[in-house]
Amino acid sequence: MKITFAGTASGETSRERFHSSILLESENHKLLIDAGDGVSKALLKLKIDFNSIDSIIITHFHADHVMGLPSLITQMKLLKRTRPLKIYVHESLITQTKALLNFAYLFTEILDFDLSITGIKTNEEIDVDGKFNFTAKQNSHIWNKHKLKGFDDVSFVSISLLIKTESEQVIYTSDIGDSADLILFNKSTDYFITETTHVSFDEIKTAVEKLNPVKVILTHFSCDDRKKIEEQISSLDRNIRKIFILADDGMTI
Numbered sequence: 440m441k442i443t444f445a446g447t448a449s450g451e452t453s454r455e456r457f458h459s460s461i462l463l464e465s466e467n468h469k470l471l472i473d474a475g476d477g478v479s480k481a482l483l484k485l486k487i488d489f490n491s492i493d494s495i496i497i498t499h500f501h502a503d504h505v506m507g508l509p510s511l512i513t514q515m516k517l518l519k520r521t522r523p524l525k526i527y528v529h530e531s532l533i534t535q536t537k538a539l540l541n542f543a544y545l546f547t548e549i550l551d552f553d554l555s556i557t558g559i560k561t562n563e564e565i566d567v568d569g570k571f572n573f574t575a576k577q578n579s580h581i582w583n584k585h586k587l588k589g590f591d592d593v594s595f596v597s598i599s600l601l602i603k604t605e606s607e608q609v610i611y612t613s614d615i616g617d618s619a620d621l622i623l624f625n626k627s628t629d630y631f632i633t634e635t636t637h638v639s640f641d642e643i644k645t646a647v648e649k650l651n652p653v654k655v656i657l658t659h660f661s662c663d664d665r666k667k668i669e670e671q672i673s674s675l676d677r678n679i680r681k682i683f684i685l686a687d688d689g690m691t692i
């Protein structure tokens with residue numbers, strides 16, 4: 440599996456980094472996880488053909504994870520896409536996803552390609568195409584928004600993912616709420632990709648000691664935070680230090 444980090448910034452817009460987006464590639468399938476604001480330019484910079492993307496998972500509806508979606512679909516349309524595209528969102532966000540596309544005049548009924556929006560149920564393994572499958576778990580990232588009055592019909596679900604190919608496994612926390620979310624899947628993995636904005640480095644280190652992944656990739660940080668995290672990694676014991684990788688835009692594993 441090839442993993443390309445198209446965007447690694449936090450929610451803060453940065454001159455140096457694009458917002459969250461990761462491309463997972465097997466031999467025959469390209470799966471994009473999240474399409475933050477600016478994702479089309481991020482992919483273009485990396486010379487990734489928009490129309491080579493087969494499916495997109497959106498982990499939650501913060502702008503740095505979803506607001507690039509309408510423009511990305513627009514680019515596919517302008518490039519005369521004919522291949523089908525699948526978008527996966529939590530089942531409670533299907534209506535909002537459709538509305539987001541409709542507001543950008545991307546009515547699925549009149550696109551020249553088949554665009555399907557599939558609802559994710561948490562804790563259920565979803566087969567993407569035989570090459571990838573994934574399981575989503577709800578994390579606590581936007582739980583506190585449930586307290587908002589008058590928004591009962593709006594979903595505040597945010598998911599973390601376990602993605603599997605025949606030979607490899609990836610855990611991607613996406614944005615989370617606290618340290619308990621780091622161990623939602625509570626298992627070892629080849630790649631443990633975690634955000635760094637909403638949990639401390641020490642909490643990540645504790646989770647890594649428990650999960651024992653082959654590699655830990657840290658993402659979702661500002662340029663100022665990068666320096667701090669780099670220092671924290673270098674203060675670790677050599678054995679654990681060597682499994683940590685700091686993600687930058689364009690990095691491929």
Ligand SMILES: [Zn+2]
Pocket residue numbers: 449450459501503504614659
């Ligand atoms: Zn974010």
